[in-house]
Amino acid sequence: MTNSAISLLLLLLTAALNVSGAPTAYEALRNFNFPEGILPKGVIGYKLDESNGDFRADLNGSCNFSLDGSYQLSYQSTITGHITENRLTNLRGISVKVLFFWVNILEVVRKGDNLDFSVGVASASFPLDNFFVSPQCGCGLDCDSIKIRKLKLPIINPSLSSS
Template identity: 60%
Template sequence: MSPNITVYLFLFVLLFFRPLHADDSPTAYEIMQDYNFPPGLLPKGVVKYDLDRSTGRFHAYLNDSCAFSLEGSYQLRYKSTIGGYISDNKLTDLTGISVKVLFLWLNIVEVDRRGDELEFSVGIASANFPIDNFYESPQCGCGLDCVNGQVSKLRTKSFVSSI
């Protein structure tokens, strides 16, 4: 075999049998769905994630921190790195997500899916929301209604004490 044919054959093998690119791996939003959560729990703009499927430990990364309002009364803030543990219908030990309740910023530490509702816990209090509020991912700055700059309506049950 001539050296040129060997080089071409080698290049063909490299191109044809190359490993899957990162583009072929599921997105962070698809991973959420794999665990029975809607993709809208994460804001638009997740640039990468890591997941240890054996433990459920995950991190999702945004380019920058992110904040927006929903229904005017709920302000949410995401740090550039969101972390925790994920399993079917349950997110625990969450870090990097907080909600403003009255005048206080409280960390959302757990999310449980219970049928068609999601229960968000800040430790001493929790609130339930219909799951269909989270089928669309909010956008940093304007939440779910970025076209005309108005705040979207979120159906909710108020935060109640778990004590």
């Protein structure tokens, strides 16, 4: 079976699950108090172990885009981690370009109306309303020459330990 045939099959299975009432990956995020825009459009499947919070989200291939021309993000085709109310930890599969280097986003914590993204030794805090819309692979939030919204600048917090 080719990759495109497998992707189509996964997409059809995901659509069938959604008809049966199973939540989408985006709805599952909302159940843990996260906005859907922390995942790009195009999640074709996900698994969530409700007993321990381990999750896996699958995209139709890797996904790269820039936000407001300042942040370059890269999502691998599979994203894994652990989710609890207001906290994503042990993240694998998401990275951001900082200066000339790609660094992994390891944790996302919701603190009130902000999301704190940690790369280990530093974190950046963004207003929650930056994440109400899911970006699209390739063009982010600036697709078809229509700017959806302007990304608000973060508050940078250097730290030696994740909180």
